Amino acid sequence: MVDAPPARRTGRARDTAGIGVARAVTFVSPALVLIGLFLVFPALWTIYIGITDYTLTGTASVAPKIVGLGNFVEALDDALFGNALWLTLVFVLGSAVIGQNFLGFALAWLLRGARPALRRVVESLVLMSWILPSVVVAYLWIALLDRDGGTLGALIGSPGTAWLVEYPMASLVVFNTWRGTAFSMLLYSSALAAVPPSQLETARSVGASGWQTVRDVVFPHIRGHVLTNTLLISLWTANDFGPFLLTAGGPNHASETLPVFIYQQAVPSGRLGYAAAVSVLLLLVNLVVSAVYLLLLRKRS
Missing domain, CATH: 1.20.5 (Single alpha-helices involved in coiled-coils or other helix-helix interfaces)
Structure with a gap:
């Protein structure tokens, strides 16, 4: 043959x-x-x-001209772009890397041994904040943080505090943490289910504290899940347009993250070419973050 x-x-x-x-x-x-x-x-x-001077109206909307890297150079020299980039970093670190990560893990860890009924109720409430339409969620938070008749001001006895004006970024960080924690909670709940119960029982029998158990027993098993979760929620948060529904980037650009900045340049200002260049820069930032994640994942392997 x-x-x-x-x-x-x-x-x-x-x-x-x-x-x-x-x-x-x-x-x-x-x-x-x-x-x-x-x-x-x-x-x-x-x-x-x-790479063009394309605009929403005017002659450049009909016959745009090639400007090369002009828009990119202008963006890197634009103080408002630098401000939006910094606020996006604060927004991602505060509400995703720290807020959603820690709160999602804490809920998953605390609900492991909870009664099934209690666990279902808590998970349903957390999921509801994630699946509700953005417009509805924004309306609820505006009603909560309103200066004149806001629920928060009435509860803590400080009516007249304009939370979205005086503390815009802090409000957005808390809002996005509350909104996006459900995904982290579900992912960590699934990851914790894969941790061998015998190892948890051994740690408990030798008198390890909760933090020691998480650090020495749980974290080595879910390190990959932590990296995956951090990457996904970071990318989602960096590209989230939700802050516009609460503050529209104000006051005076104090909460203008990059997606909001891109919208302001594209629609109200009509500078589509410049907004597209900033979008490409945001895409490059996302690619860098993804590359760092892949490098960390390869080192872990």
């Missing part, structure tokens, strides 16, 4: 499903078309607009 050529043997070895290359390409082509249509093409179009 004559052996098949090496190239053919290699091809068969890689075709583990046995359906053939042509049929495999046919199966994945709809997904590739959707990815190209809704992800690759918009990204390339944004990059193109970012």
Whole structure:
């Protein structure tokens, strides 16, 4: 019996499903078309607009001119862009990396041994804040933090405090922590279920405190989940437009994160080319964060 050529043997070895290359390409082509249509093409179009002086109205909206890296240079020299970048960093660190991470893990850890009924009630309440429409959530928080008739002012006995005006970023951090904790709670609940109970029982029997148990027993098992959760919630928060619904970037740009800054430049100001360039810079920041995550994950492996 004559052996098949090496190239053919290699091809068969890689075709583990046995359906053939042509049929495999046919199966994945709809997904590739959707990815190209809704992800690759918009990204390339944004990059193109970012190197033009495209505007919402006027002659540049009909016949935009290529300006090269002019928009990118202007953005890096723009004090408002620097302010938006810093506020985005504060927003991500405060509400995602610290807020949602710690609160989500704390809820998952405390609910492990809770009664099923209590656990379902708490999880339902936390999930409700995540699945409600953004407009509804924003309205509820405006009603809570309103200066004249806000619920928070009435509860703590300090009516007349304009929380969204006097403490805009602190309000947004608390708001986004409350809004997005559900995802972290669900992910950590699933991760904690994979921790061997025997190791937890051993730590308890030797007198380890709760923090020692988390540090020495739990964290080594869920380190990958922590990295994954931190990456996802950081990217979601960095691109979140929710702050606009509460403060619209005010007062005086004090809560203008990058997504809000991009909107302000694109729609009210009509500078679509400049806004697209800032969007590309935000995309690059997201790619850097993702690369750091992959590097940490590789080191862990």
